[in-house]
Amino acid sequence: MADLLRGGVRRRALTVVLALLALQLGQLAAPAWACGCGAMVPGDARRVAVGREESVVRWDGTDEQVVMRLTVDGDAERVAWIMPVPRRATVRLGDPGLFDELHEVTAPVHRTRYHFWPQDGDWPLVTGDGTVGAPRPPGAAGGPPVSVVGRQRLGPFDVARLTATDPGALDGWLDSNGFALPPRLTGALRPYVQKRWEYVAVKLTPQTTGTALTGALDPLHLTFRTDRPVYPMRLSRLAGTPQSLGLYVLAAHRMEPASGIGGERPRVTYAGRVTARTGPLAELAAGTPFLTAIGQEFPYPERIRGDHELRRARADDTFQQVIYEDRLRTVAGVPVWLVTVTAALTAAMATAAVLAVRRTRPRPEQPPAPTG
Known part of the structure; x- marks a missing residue:
C-alpha cells in the first residue's frame, strides 16, 4: 500500500514538472510584440524581446521630442517596430551619451548612517547576511488608406x-518588407486610427548578415508637434509578461503622469534642474531645464487602458533617492555600545563593592553618656 502511495505521489510530481516545463517552452516560443511606446514584430516565426527600454520626453509647450534606446534579445534576424505619434514626425539618430549622463545625474546618493545598538548582521547579532537593502530605485480623412510620407x-x-x-x-508596408501584422496588434492600433494619428515604422536589421538582432540598438530621436505631452x-x-517603465521628462517644470493607466502608482525617482553646461543632456534640455525621472510597474499589461498624458506637478519640488549604508558606531574598532x-x-560593580565594604565594616563603639 505504501509503495502504491509513493508511486502516485511521484507520478503527480512528474506531471506538475512536465506541465511547468511545457508552459515555459510555450512562453519562450511566443513572439514579444509589445515594448513601452511601440510594438515589435519579428520578420519570421522566431522570437524577439525587449530586455530594456529607456526613453526621454522633452516638451517645450509646442513640440515634443522622444529619444529612445532599446535593448533587444532573441533569435530574429529582422524586426519591425511601429510607434504611433499624434502628428507628423521627423526622425534622426540620437546620441548614446545622453543616457550615460542621465544615469549619472539621477543616480541615488549613497550616505552612511550610524546606529548605537547592534542590528541584524552586527556582532553579536550575526543571523543575517549583513547586506543593506536599497529602495527601488521610468492624417486627414478622405486620403488613401495608407501612404508613405517619408x-x-x-x-x-x-x-x-x-x-x-x-x-x-x-499590412501593405509590413508585407512588402516581409512582416505579418498580428491580428491582436491590428485591433490595438484601431484607437490611434480613429484619432488620426500617424506612425513611425522602422525596419531593424543587424549589421552582419545571418546574425540575430541582439544587444543595445542606436537611439532614435523623434520630434513632432503637440499641445499636450504624451x-x-x-x-x-x-505584452505577455509584466512591463516596467523608466521615463525621463524634460520640461519647464516638474512633470507627472495624469493617471496610472492601469499600472501601479507611478513613482518619481528624481526631480531637479539640469545643471550641465555642455554635452547631449545640456543640448536637449535647453529651454526645458527641469528633469523628472518616473518609474512605474505594470504587473498585468492587459489592464493598460491608454497612453500616458503628462502634466505639470503642483510644485517644482526637488527629489533624489538616498541609499543608506547602516554601520555600527565604533571607537578604535570597538563598538561604542560595548564600551558604554x-x-x-x-561602575555599577565598583559602586556595589564600595557599598558592601561599608556595610561589613564594624561600627565604632560609642562612649557612654556622662551621668551627674
Whole structure:
C-alpha cells in the first residue's frame, strides 16, 4: 500500500514538472510584440524581446521630442517596430551619451548612517547576511488608406513615416518588407486610427548578415508637434509578461503622469534642474531645464487602458533617492555600545563593592553618656 502511495505521489510530481516545463517552452516560443511606446514584430516565426527600454520626453509647450534606446534579445534576424505619434514626425539618430549622463545625474546618493545598538548582521547579532537593502530605485480623412510620407536610412534602421485610415492598411508596408501584422496588434492600433494619428515604422536589421538582432540598438530621436505631452503606452497591453517603465521628462517644470493607466502608482525617482553646461543632456534640455525621472510597474499589461498624458506637478519640488549604508558606531574598532555597557557595568560593580565594604565594616563603639 505504501509503495502504491509513493508511486502516485511521484507520478503527480512528474506531471506538475512536465506541465511547468511545457508552459515555459510555450512562453519562450511566443513572439514579444509589445515594448513601452511601440510594438515589435519579428520578420519570421522566431522570437524577439525587449530586455530594456529607456526613453526621454522633452516638451517645450509646442513640440515634443522622444529619444529612445532599446535593448533587444532573441533569435530574429529582422524586426519591425511601429510607434504611433499624434502628428507628423521627423526622425534622426540620437546620441548614446545622453543616457550615460542621465544615469549619472539621477543616480541615488549613497550616505552612511550610524546606529548605537547592534542590528541584524552586527556582532553579536550575526543571523543575517549583513547586506543593506536599497529602495527601488521610468492624417486627414478622405486620403488613401495608407501612404508613405517619408522614408530614410539611419544606420541599421530603415525608417518609414506612414499615415493610415485603416488598421489593416499597415499590412501593405509590413508585407512588402516581409512582416505579418498580428491580428491582436491590428485591433490595438484601431484607437490611434480613429484619432488620426500617424506612425513611425522602422525596419531593424543587424549589421552582419545571418546574425540575430541582439544587444543595445542606436537611439532614435523623434520630434513632432503637440499641445499636450504624451507617451504612447497602449500597445504595451499586448505584452505577455509584466512591463516596467523608466521615463525621463524634460520640461519647464516638474512633470507627472495624469493617471496610472492601469499600472501601479507611478513613482518619481528624481526631480531637479539640469545643471550641465555642455554635452547631449545640456543640448536637449535647453529651454526645458527641469528633469523628472518616473518609474512605474505594470504587473498585468492587459489592464493598460491608454497612453500616458503628462502634466505639470503642483510644485517644482526637488527629489533624489538616498541609499543608506547602516554601520555600527565604533571607537578604535570597538563598538561604542560595548564600551558604554562595559563602563556602566564596571561602575555599577565598583559602586556595589564600595557599598558592601561599608556595610561589613564594624561600627565604632560609642562612649557612654556622662551621668551627674
